Amino acid sequence: MxxxxxxxxxxxxxxxxxxxxxxxxxxxxxxxxxxxxxxxxxxxxxxxxxxxxxxxxxxxxxxxxxxxxxxxxxxxxxxxxxxxxxxxxxxxxxxxxxxxxxxxxxxxxxxxxxxxxxxxxxxxxxxxxxxxxxxxxxxxxxxxxxxxxxxxxxxxxxxxxxxxxxxxTAVLGAWAARSGLRPLRQMSEIAASVSASSLTTRLPHNAMPVELAELTHAFNAMFGRLDDAFQRLSAFSADIAHELRTPLSNLLTQTQVTLTRPRAAEDYREALLGNLEELQGMAQMVNDMLYLAKAEHGLLNPMRESLNLEVEVDALLEFFAPLAEDRQVQLSREGSATLSGDRHMLRRAVSNLLDNALRFTPSGGHVATRIVDSVQGVQLSIENSGPTIPAEVLPRLFDRFFRADPARHEGSSEHAGLGLAITQSIIRAHGGQIRCESAQGLTRFVVELPMHGENQV
Structure with missing residues (x-):
């Protein structure tokens, strides 16, 4: 049977x-x-x-x-x-x-x-x-x-x-069952035809009986997720190749030029120092990618300690103060709150947001940090003046290697487009959420964290 x-x-x-x-x-x-x-x-x-x-x-x-x-x-x-x-x-x-x-x-x-x-x-x-x-x-x-x-x-x-x-009845039942199960066979045929090159295929939702409508919707949603994941993976592979090609080309070119003829020891030293700088940037990029891979597999386990968020933010603002002074950008902080979380991970996340805000704030602008403590949790917002980010770009800001537009592309290994993705992983590891709002010359990143920093499953 x-x-x-x-x-x-x-x-x-x-x-x-x-x-x-x-x-x-x-x-x-x-x-x-x-x-x-x-x-x-x-x-x-x-x-x-x-x-x-x-x-x-x-x-x-x-x-x-x-x-x-x-x-x-x-x-x-x-x-x-x-x-x-x-x-x-x-x-x-x-x-x-x-x-x-x-x-x-x-x-x-x-x-x-x-x-x-x-x-x-x-x-x-x-x-x-x-x-x-x-x-x-x-x-x-x-x-x-x-x-x-x-x-x-x-x-x-x-x-x-x-x-x-x-x-x-057996004969008529077999005919009726075969006719009634025809939509299932169609689903099977369509699912069997799906491949990496045809992930845009969708099951005909309107042609399915009511009993299979939910299953059809689930299949289409699965195909959509697979298509989105495959597109992201393809883009991610292309981005990795693009990001690594520039430093590798620099290393090859500099090494080949250095070896074209005998040189003084000081020239070799300068060449090695240049190579070291490129290698450090590549190493940082690889470390960031490994960090994101751990976050995707739920391997980030934040430490639990009581933190005064205003103290941590003030320490970071003090660290960025010289850079802000050089760029004639005003830094400020309002509010205070206490929460449970990992000091180093949260510092890294806030540091990425401040660094991002400073890089895109024009001379004479400002970067304002606000902390709001409530029963639901802690809200931290970092707002900077500068060009407005288009609404269609906002959902992709936290993608790996993503830059909003060529004007925001600095092209250096120091900013490979992984900072916001890492920040989002850290916030989610603490059970929180992060979003970006941009309108009328102001861009605001809003972080919402629970009071006790529960891990997000």
Missing amino acids: SRLSLGSRLALLFAACTAVVSLSAGVLFNHASETHFIELDQQLLDSKLPALRAVLGTASSQSDVDAHATALQRELSHQPDLALRISAADGSVWFDSLPALPATLPTPDSLQSLSSEGTDYRVYTVALNPDDNHSARLTLLLDITHHQHFLQRMQRLIWLTVGLSALA
Whole structure:
């Protein structure tokens, strides 16, 4: 059964249900017919008793019965399928219209069945005089062979009907199941045709029955996620190649130029220092990528310690103060809050946001940090003046290697486009969320953290 197809299982189930229903109906009909015949036979025998008792009168001996033998035969001739036996109280037979019957017959005062020499009888035994305990007994035997033949034919018809009904239902059920499961086969064919080059394929949602609509929606959503993940993976691979190509080209070019002719030791030293700078940038990029890989697999486990967020932010603002002074950018901080989290990870996240804000704030602008403490948690926002980021770009700011536009692309290994992605991973590891808002010359990154820094699963 476990190896049968779903269509075959449904067909067999339909056939079994039809067989059970047909058989039950047939058995009930057969029982009702048999009960009806019994009632008719009882009525017939009861209707004959008054006439027979009238003929016999008060007969109480063999001679009395013999005296009425001719009248009894005349009365019995009116019902050819009826036989009569009259017995004394001691069991001796006074009259028998059918001597071929067995010597011993059922004697209870109720309708009984008897089969003798291929003939079926309905046997009914009563007292000739109900008021006399020693009265002779009348045994009426009604030939019901034709009844039994009818019931037997009906039973054969029932079994034939059950078999044909089950067969017809199995065939029709198989057809109905195959037709009903056609959408599933279509889903299977479409799913089998999906490959890396056809991830945009979608199942026809409107053509599916209601029962499969949710499954179709789930399949389409899965294809959408796969397509998005594949596109991101392809873009990520291209971005890695692009980001590593520039420093590798610099290393190759500088090394080849250095080796073109003999040089002084100081020249080799300068060449090695240049190579070291490029290698450090590549190493930082690789470390950042490994950090993001750990974050995607849930391997970032923040330490739990109580932090005064304003103290941490002030320390970072002090660190960036010289750079802000050189660029003539004003730094400020408002509010305070306490939360539980990892000091180094949160410092790295806030540092990335401040560095990003300073890089894109024009001379004379400002970078404002605001901390809001509430029952729901802590909100940290870092706002800077500068060019407005287009709304269609905002959702992609936290993608790896993503730069909003060429104007924001500095092209150095120091800013490879991983900072915001790392920041988002750190915030999510603390159970928080981060978003970006940009309008009317102001860009604001908003970080929302829970009070106790639960990990996000």
